[in-house]
Ligand code: ATP
């Protein structure tokens with residue numbers, strides 16, 4: 157069995173062909189990051205236009221990289237939810253045209269489900285397992301019980317941690333810092349934090365009194381923003397110059413983020429074990445998303461995993477961020493399970509908003 161996966165939910169046009177054994181036969185990706193960096197964020201019509209310009213070529217490249225003729229495909233799997241409407245639309249209409257032409261089944265994919273299942277491509281991981289997704293666009297804790305069976309334990313009530321770190325990095329003008337100019341916001345913060353003292357600023361972690369697994373990062377962003385404004389006054393520098401206390405601020409925001417994420421994850425593990433939803437003695441905790449590449453945050457999660465007899469697993473960095481391989485693999489998983497394979501695509505729509513699985517986050521809070 158061979159599945160072509162197509163991803164256009166945000167700002168990456170990606171495609172890949174994966175077989176039943178999890179071999180990646182071909183892949184291609186076009187990232188729009190450079191364009192969006194210049195505008196200080198994603199402008200949806202611009203993203204849409206770039207997807208349109210690149211999708212044909214990217215799909216073609218993923219097929220030819222594996223010397224695969226479209227006729228050999230068992231199905232086409234494409235992200236249809238959640239994501240930017242204009243971006244999702246490009247991938248969906250391209251895919252529908254393709255499956256109609258080839259007379260192949262179509263497998264609509266939930267982007268978060270694909271992120272969550274990626275670990276089963278790289279490691280032998282059985283259900284159930286706990287997943288923490290932390291990136292620029294996502295922040296959630298979910299229990300994966302089956303290919304299409306998830307319990308949502310918690311999510312961010314405002315922005316995602318990567319988004320917050322990017323905003324702090326921008327506010328600190330780290331793009332002008334000689335050591336961090338080529339790095340993403342989160343990576344620049346991690347780099348600079350190594351030179352700082354995390355205790356220099358005393359910041360309390362968000363939502364300390366909320367006994368659930370939800371997250372919040374916009375409050376923290378505002379606290380940091382105030383500190384930066386204060387320091388700019390003290391040091392008598394203009395906006396855009398780099399503070400002498402930038403490293404301490406980076407260390408503080410990274411530490412606070414790590415504490416917050418670790419606390420919520422700890423609570424989720426305890427909840428699942430209490431309800432016998434996870435194995436008591438050797439449960440698996442999967443951490444994915446761009447922010448998962450932060451070694452300080454990962455260390456905090458390792459401590460939580462050790463304390464709760466869990467094994468911490470992360471997909472390789474390339475598979476932690478958006479890619480076509482995870483979509484194709486999700487297609488393979490669904491083919492094997494016989495779930496959501498469409499032979500008739502009449503009436504299929506994309507859905508910009510769509511939570512992953514059954515939301516039990518309220519129950520988690522009440523149980524504590
Ligand atoms: P998605 O749609 O999956 O959320 P995204 O582009 O928003 O995609 P990713 O590509 O998964 O997110 O990751 C990018 C985010 O990860 C950025 O916000 C970036 O700052 C953050 N990031 C990258 N490296 C690190 C790091 N070392 N530490 C912390 N954050 C990081």
Ligand code: FE
Pocket residue numbers: 267271291293294477478
């Ligand atoms: Fe994603």
